Amino acid sequence: MRKMIVAGNWKMNTTLPEGEKLVKELVDLLSDYKGEKGIIIAPPFTHLNAVNNLITNTSIHLAAQNCASEESGAYTGEVSAAMIAATGAKYVILGHSERREYFNESGETLLRKTQLTLQNQLNPIFCIGEQLTQRESEQHEATVKKQLEETVFKLPKSDFEKLILAYEPVWAIGTGKVASPEQAQEMHAFIRQLIVEKYDEKTAENMSILYGGSCKPNNATELFSQQDVDGGLIGGASLKAEDFRAIINS
Numbered sequence: 001m002r003k004m005i006v007a008g009n010w011k012m013n014t015t016l017p018e019g020e021k022l023v024k025e026l027v028d029l030l031s032d033y034k035g036e037k038g039i040i041i042a043p044p045f046t047h048l049n050a051v052n053n054l055i056t057n058t059s060i061h062l063a064a065q066n067c068a069s070e071e072s073g074a075y076t077g078e079v080s081a082a083m084i085a086a087t088g089a090k091y092v093i094l095g096h097s098e099r100r101e102y103f104n105e106s107g108e109t110l111l112r113k114t115q116l117t118l119q120n121q122l123n124p125i126f127c128i129g130e131q132l133t134q135r136e137s138e139q140h141e142a143t144v145k146k147q148l149e150e151t152v153f154k155l156p157k158s159d160f161e162k163l164i165l166a167y168e169p170v171w172a173i174g175t176g177k178v179a180s181p182e183q184a185q186e187m188h189a190f191i192r193q194l195i196v197e198k199y200d201e202k203t204a205e206n207m208s209i210l211y212g213g214s215c216k217p218n219n220a221t222e223l224f225s226q227q228d229v230d231g232g233l234i235g236g237a238s239l240k241a242e243d244f245r246a247i248i249n250s
């Protein structure tokens with residue numbers, strides 16, 4: 001059975017002391033958490049090791065926000081999948097629209113990163129989603145289909161089923177303009193049907209597909225109650241421990 005998951009993407013926010021404070025608050029707030037949702041936080045690379053120590057024996061799991069597309073070597077400034085795995089992290093966010101847009105990450109690069117992530121026993125949280133112009137010109141389904149076909153649909157089923165997918169309409173990320181529950185459900189059902197066609201019914205049924213884009217405590221319950229929405233990838237609201245807890249409890 002697929003799992004409901006709430007993952008927090010901190011992006012380039014918090015210094016290490018600020019991040020440690022936020023994690024301690026979260027650990028405190030979630031100390032009696034009895035829910036069934038998986039909880040993941042993705043702080044900056046520089047925090048991974050320290051955060052991992054703070055969340056040992058809690059219900060919180062650790063993700064990185066990116067990884068290098070090469071295994072190791074002369075790639076100044078990059079952080080490899082093996083390095084991330086050694087911090088204790090179990091997940092890596094890949095394909096986020098900010099990385100696609102500002103760092104020109106292509107489908108080919110993202111597939112390579114996904115493969116390296118999997119080779120290092122890390123689970124990718126793989127993001128897809130259309131731009132506003134693509135939605136306005138009714139290209140949202142075609143866009144998402146293409147994003148899947150040029151990346152993770154090239155994986156064998158045994159690898160693909162280790163992924164978590166995140167549908168993140170770019171027009172909703174950080175804008176306060178959330179997709180309606182109906183828009184989210186429609187896209188998640190569409191993505192799940194693509195997985196049926198590419199792999200099979202069981203793989204599609206078991207895949208967690210998260211919604212991302214201005215998900216907040218006041219809209220999470222309705223979004224998460226949609227049949228094909230299996231939780232959320234949360235940006236801004238994951239930086240406030242109370243808000244993140246409220247979303248987890250939605």
Ligand code: PEP
Pocket residue numbers: 009168172173174175176212213214215233234235236237
């Ligand atoms: C994100 O960056 O993945 C995201 C969903 O951001 P926000 O919640 O701030 O829109």
